[in-house]
Amino acid sequence: xxxxxxxxxxxxxxxxxxxxxxxxxxxxxxxxxxxxxxxxxxxxxxxxxxxxxxxxxxxxxxxxxxxxxxxxxxxxxxxxxxxxxxxxxxxxxxxxxxxxxxxxxxxxxxxxxxxxxxxxxxxxxxxxxxxxxxxxxxxxxxxxxxxxxxxxxxxxxxxxxxxxxxxxxxxxxxxxxxxxxxxxxxxxxxxxxxxxxxxxxxxxxxxxxxxxxxxxxxxxxxxxxxxxxxxxxxxxxxxxxxxxxxxxxxxxxxxxxxxxxxxxxxxxxxxxxxxxxxxxxxxxxxxxxxxxxxxxxxxxxxxxxxxxxxxxxxxxxxxxxxxxxxxxxxxxxxxxxxxxxxxxxx
Amino acid sequence: xxxxxxxxxxxxxxxxxxxxxxxxxxxxxxxxxxxxxxxxxxxxxxxxxxxxxxxxxxxxxxxxxxxxxxxxxxxxxxxxxxxxxxxxxxxxxxxxxxxxxxxxxxxxxxxxxxxxxxxxxxxxxxxxxxxxxxxxxxxxxxxxxxxxxxxxxxxxxxxxxxxxxxxxxxxxxxxxxxxxxxxxxxxxxxxxxxxxxxxxxxxxxxxxxxxxxxxxxxxxxxxxxxxxxxxxxxxxxxxxxxxxxxxxxxxxxxxxxxxxxxxxxxxxxxxxxxxxxxxxxxxxxxxxxxxxxxxxxxxxxxxxxxxxxxxxxxxxxxxxxxxxxxxxxxxxxxxxxxxxxxxxxxxxxxxxxxxxxxxxxxxxxxxxxxxxxxxxxxxxxxxxxxxxxxxxxxxxxxxxxxxxxxxxxxxxxxxxxxxxxxxxxxxxxxxxxxxxxxxxxxxxxxxxxxxxxxxxxxxxxxxxxxxxxxxxxxxxxxxxxxxxxxxxxxxxxxxxxxxxxxxx
Numbered sequence: 001x002x003x004x005x006x007x008x009x010x011x012x013x014x015x016x017x018x019x020x021x022x023x024x025x026x027x028x029x030x031x032x033x034x035x036x037x038x039x040x041x042x043x044x045x046x047x048x049x050x051x052x053x054x055x056x057x058x059x060x061x062x063x064x065x066x067x068x069x070x071x072x073x074x075x076x077x078x079x080x081x082x083x084x085x086x087x088x089x090x091x092x093x094x095x096x097x098x099x100x101x102x103x104x105x106x107x108x109x110x111x112x113x114x115x116x117x118x119x120x121x122x123x124x125x126x127x128x129x130x131x132x133x134x135x136x137x138x139x140x141x142x143x144x145x146x147x148x149x150x151x152x153x154x155x156x157x158x159x160x161x162x163x164x165x166x167x168x169x170x171x172x173x174x175x176x177x178x179x180x181x182x183x184x185x186x187x188x189x190x191x192x193x194x195x196x197x198x199x200x201x202x203x204x205x206x207x208x209x210x211x212x213x214x215x216x217x218x219x220x221x222x223x224x225x226x227x228x229x230x231x232x233x234x235x236x237x238x239x240x241x242x243x244x245x246x247x248x249x250x251x252x253x254x255x256x257x258x259x260x261x262x263x264x265x266x267x268x269x270x271x272x273x274x275x276x277x278x279x280x281x282x283x284x285x286x287x288x289x290x291x292x293x294x295x296x297x298x299x300x301x302x303x304x305x306x307x308x309x310x311x312x313x314x315x316x317x318x319x320x321x322x323x324x325x326x327x328x329x330x331x332x333x334x335x336x337x338x339x340x341x342x343x344x345x346x
Numbered sequence: 347x348x349x350x351x352x353x354x355x356x357x358x359x360x361x362x363x364x365x366x367x368x369x370x371x372x373x374x375x376x377x378x379x380x381x382x383x384x385x386x387x388x389x390x391x392x393x394x395x396x397x398x399x400x401x402x403x404x405x406x407x408x409x410x411x412x413x414x415x416x417x418x419x420x421x422x423x424x425x426x427x428x429x430x431x432x433x434x435x436x437x438x439x440x441x442x443x444x445x446x447x448x449x450x451x452x453x454x455x456x457x458x459x460x461x462x463x464x465x466x467x468x469x470x471x472x473x474x475x476x477x478x479x480x481x482x483x484x485x486x487x488x489x490x491x492x493x494x495x496x497x498x499x500x501x502x503x504x505x506x507x508x509x510x511x512x513x514x515x516x517x518x519x520x521x522x523x524x525x526x527x528x529x530x531x532x533x534x535x536x537x538x539x540x541x542x543x544x545x546x547x548x549x550x551x552x553x554x555x556x557x558x559x560x561x562x563x564x565x566x567x568x569x570x571x572x573x574x575x576x577x578x579x580x581x582x583x584x585x586x587x588x589x590x591x592x593x594x595x596x597x598x599x600x601x602x603x604x605x606x607x608x609x610x611x612x613x614x615x616x617x618x619x620x621x622x623x624x625x626x627x628x629x630x631x632x633x634x635x636x637x638x639x640x641x642x643x644x645x646x647x648x649x650x651x652x653x654x655x656x657x658x659x660x661x662x663x664x665x666x667x668x669x670x671x672x673x674x675x676x677x678x679x680x681x682x683x684x685x686x687x688x689x690x691x692x693x694x695x696x697x698x699x700x701x702x703x704x705x706x707x708x709x710x711x712x713x714x715x716x717x718x719x720x721x722x723x724x725x726x727x728x729x730x731x732x733x734x735x736x737x738x739x740x741x742x743x744x745x746x747x748x749x750x751x752x753x754x755x756x757x758x759x760x761x762x763x764x765x766x767x768x769x770x771x772x773x774x775x776x777x778x779x780x781x782x783x784x785x786x787x788x789x790x791x792x793x794x795x796x797x798x799x800x801x802x803x804x805x806x807x808x809x810x811x812x813x814x815x816x817x818x819x820x821x822x823x824x825x826x827x828x829x830x831x832x833x834x835x836x837x838x839x840x841x842x843x844x845x846x847x848x849x850x
């Protein structure tokens with residue numbers, strides 16, 4: 001007999017208005033224990049507000065929040081933040097400037113056993129040597145790890161991270177992402193982190209929830225939301241994509257670029273999404289002309305113009321070396337079709 | 347938190363409201379007083395003094411700020427300090443020094459044998475208050491000069507403007523908001539000043555209100571005159587508030603400061619003589635007079651009682667205002683709303699209104715409704731803290747703004763409730779800032795005169811009261827010791843404040 005495990009976080013129908021403007025509009029989200037979930041959305045989509053409601057820093061106008069099975073917010077119920085067992089890592093880290101690293105980390109675990117717990121968590125984040133230093137003496141990355149250690153110390157039911165990497169410069173950000181993910185996995189924590197950076201969300205999460213206009217529009221594993229976006233908006237938000245019109249029937253779709261397989265049941269006029277990495281370039285062909293090339297080393301992004309004037313992007317390995325003006329052949333490996341009423345904007 | 351916010355302001359706000367109602371209810375009597383020729387003369391006297399002092403304080407303060415910040419005047423660092431130092435000498439001590447130095451029987455005549463004219467009345471009040479207020483303008487204008495980067499001026503020079511034209515078209519306009527604010531502060535200070543005008547025997551509102559209050563059984567005239575004074579103060583306050591709104595958003599410039607203007611020989615001599623003369627009149631003269639009186643006084647007893655009274659009153663008021671400022675500034679900053687804006691405005695208004703009118707209101711109210719509490723030390727301290735609370739609140743507010751709200755939220759989500767969060771996170775981070783505000787409260791309470799005169803318990807003396815009553819009776823030798831003590835005690839926190847500000 002299997003019992004559906006209680007989700008670590010369950011938000012249902014959260015509504016929040018600021019001065020009459022809806023910021024959250026029936027926001028619902030469920031996160032199972034031990035999962036790292038990336039809450040991804042453009043700025044102003046309400047991600048941070050959702051996080052702050054889960055943490056207990058804001059009250060929703062309506063809706064419920066449950067953490068580890070007990071109701072935190074709901075009709076007639078309000079649990080203050082200090083009794084929610086939620087660890088929070090702030091964008092600016094919010095380390096107490098007047099307290100040492102050890103005292104910061106020990107802040108949430110008063111009483112006997114504090115020293116041992118502090119030592120263990122500092123060891124987990126690789127900062128055992130920094131216990132007696134003060135926040136202003138640490139680098140940005142170290143401050144972030146202290147903030148995470150402090151949030152993990154009381155062994156919370158969930159850890160929330162608000163734009164955790166936005167204060168770090170690009171090279172350090174990649175390294176910190178890996179480190180933080182490793183620490184969270186090692187601590188077996190349930191974590192929700194907010195970001196507007198799709199690459200960050202896809203790289204760090206077990207699951208990604210995409211937000212738009214105050215609600216979650218799609219949840220899934222990173223590969224799922226990227227390759228099977230629910231609509232054109234999600235498709236564009238998660239990465240480069242070009243769209244061509246087509247007509248689907250009987251398990252295939254025909255477009256100006258050829259005929260591709262689609263799931264049974266899709267029929268009629270559709271918008272066909274083509275990701276740059278699905279477009280192969282064949283030297284010596286004559287389907288398209290190279291217009292522009294951005295060379296990144298590990299790959300290159302080509303802007304192609306088709307015979308009918310249509311633009312298409314192709315991401316391929318560093319070779320072949322192509323220059324603007326070169327004629328190439330193309331082959332599209334796979335596509336995703338959306339009903340033409342999908343509402344994307346060209 | 348609301349209880350504290352309201353509680354700290356109640357001792358003054360409620361009586362003040364009662365006074366307004368009472369004055370309004372006086373009916374025909376009030377109209378008679380207001381319409382009398384004497385009131386018109388009083389208003390004219392007061393306005394003339396305010397206008398004269400403001401004009402001279404701006405002229406002197408801007409000149410000292412420019413000389414010490416923008417030119418290569420020799421010793422400008424030291425001159426910048428001497429120009430600010432008169433701040434520690436209360437206006438009534440300046441007035442006392444001027445009165446006792448000049449005149450047929452003054453110290454100067456005595457020492458030199460030359461006939462020095464008497465300094466009293468309008469010229470005396472003008473001079474004393476200019477000395478007491480120009481340091482404000484000097485400090486405000488110096489800060490503005492330091493904020494100005496060099497790029498605007500260099501751009502103007504590059505476009506072919508002469509130094510004089512640059513000063514007129516670039517420097518002065520940039521200076522205007524801060525000097526305007528300084529001017530309004532000066533005007534408000536002059537309007538509210540009681541000590542200097544009463545020692546100079548100049549009939550401005552404050553002096554006459556006190557005389558009416560002390561000398562008559564019918565208190566209607568005092569009340570009505572107080573209301574007329576309040577009306578003038580409110581006009582200035584509104585003007586000041588408006589000017590702050592416009593000039594508030596200067597961001598300190600990170601640009602390099604302009605290279606100092608080179609003064610020619612004649613300009614140097616003129617500048618140095620100006621600074622030296624100013625230091626002579628505003629620092630050396632008052633202090634010299636006090637020390638001479640001290641030396642001549644012989645067997646004047648040390649005013650230990652007044653010293654203890656001043657220290658106790660000021661320290662208790664500072665502690666109370668500082669302690670209340672922490673929760674109230676948390677309320678004002680973290681729970682910003684229309685109500686908190688009114689708490690701030692009310693505290694500021696009570697602070698800015700002439701203290702004699704606030705004290706008068708408290709006397710009327712307390713003597714009628716509070717019985718034994720009235721004329722107790724506790725009550726006096728409550729009133730002090732209430733009057734000067736705005737200073738502590740402003741400091742607390744600034745400190746609280748430095749503490750990001752995330753720190754408190756982090757503490758909450760780590761399992762500490764609101765009170766524990768306040769004690770372990772907020773207070774440790776803001777107390778230094780609040781302590782500076784409390785220090786200011788201490789400083790201003792030490793110098794406070796009219797409210798103390800009206801509200802002190804029998805037998806309770808402060809240095810300010812001691813100076814005022816001795817000087818009023820022309821017993822200058824007796825006033826010398828408390829004056830010097832007051833200057834010395836004021837100098838300590840002023841020094842701390844000045845050096846702290848430098849650190850930032």
